[in-house]
């Protein structure tokens with residue numbers, strides 16, 4: 001079923017409301033709000049004393065105290081990204097639209113600019129910002145869902161638990177002290193058994209698809225009111241998670257030029273502070289070099305254990321991708337990010353293994 005945002009736009013009637021012109025108030029904003037919701041209270045408080053603050057020359061110092069972070073932006077991006085994916089893929093791959101309407105595109109673009117995130121659903125939305133406790137201290141649930149039922153919930157939560165399980169490892173990166181807890185990523189990934197491969201392939205994969213290197217949207221997407229030229233962005237993928245990027249950099253893993261180009265492009269989909277974290281580790285003095293030059297056997301063994309765990313994770317992940325993409329697709333593998341996935345995943349796994357220090 002072909003439905004185009006452009007056609008719908010040309011059919012719209014010439015009504016006042018379409019142009020935000022009121023029947024009763026004309027160009028005036030009807031019934032303007034007089035209070036901002038709680039997080040913006042400080043702006044309101046300062047604004048209501050503007051003449052006094054200017055007269056006493058205190059305005060600048062007061063404004064310097066206002067936090068630059070606008071609360072709620074992550075939730076806004078999460079919501080708009082899910083709405084956008086729903087809008088795009090409502091009719092499946094064959095019925096994708098070419099234009100994102102202005103009322104979604106403009107706020108999504110503005111919120112994305114503020115956060116330094118791309119205007120598409122990324123791992124940062126799908127997983128990092130998309131969790132809540134069902135009851136305080138109890139089970140977790142995604143905040144927003146797409147079609148896919150319990151399989152979608154399982155997929156989001158398992159990926160989230162992998163992020164959580166990596167926390168001791170991330171702390172080591174910062175403090176350089178031993179973690180004291182071993183990441184049980186395999187056990188977590190086994191929980192993917194709750195995700196039905198057929199549902200993943202035919203439903204979840206579609207809603208995570210982007211509009212770059214995607215035959216269903218070869219020309220990208222026009223963000224109406226933002227750009228007349230179509231824009232191309234990759235879909236959501238855990239390749240955008242900072243965890244593996246950080247561990248790769250710490251252990252000095254060097255992937256092939258092609259894989260590195262893809263993985264570095266995925267860094268553009270990370271929240272900028274997380275990208276900066278990964279880059280900081282990349283710039284730090286080489287741990288591998290330190291271990292090598294120490295001549296300490298125990299240190300070498302510990303280092304190799306880390307590389308081996310990372311290799312095993314990637315081997316396990318290849319088996320998962322076979323189960324969830326190759327098998328349901330009957331051999332015609334397509335990546336959620338549109339890469340030649342097996343060549344890529346195996347190359348990344350093999351170059352990880354090559355990071356071992358030989359005795």
Ligand code: HEM
Pocket residue numbers: 155158159162163189192195200236237238239240241244314317320321324325334335336337338339341345348349
């Ligand atoms: C149903 C489960 C899963 C499927 C079908 C799947 C699929 C894929 C695919 C197709 C790629 C290639 C890049 C792309 O096309 O975007 C990829 C990459 C990646 N995935 Fe998954 N994935 C799954 C679960 C997970 C989980 C739970 C994690 C853990 C956080 C994860 C971590 C990664 C990472 C880190 C990469 C980048 C390649 C690497 O660094 O080895 N994936 N995945």
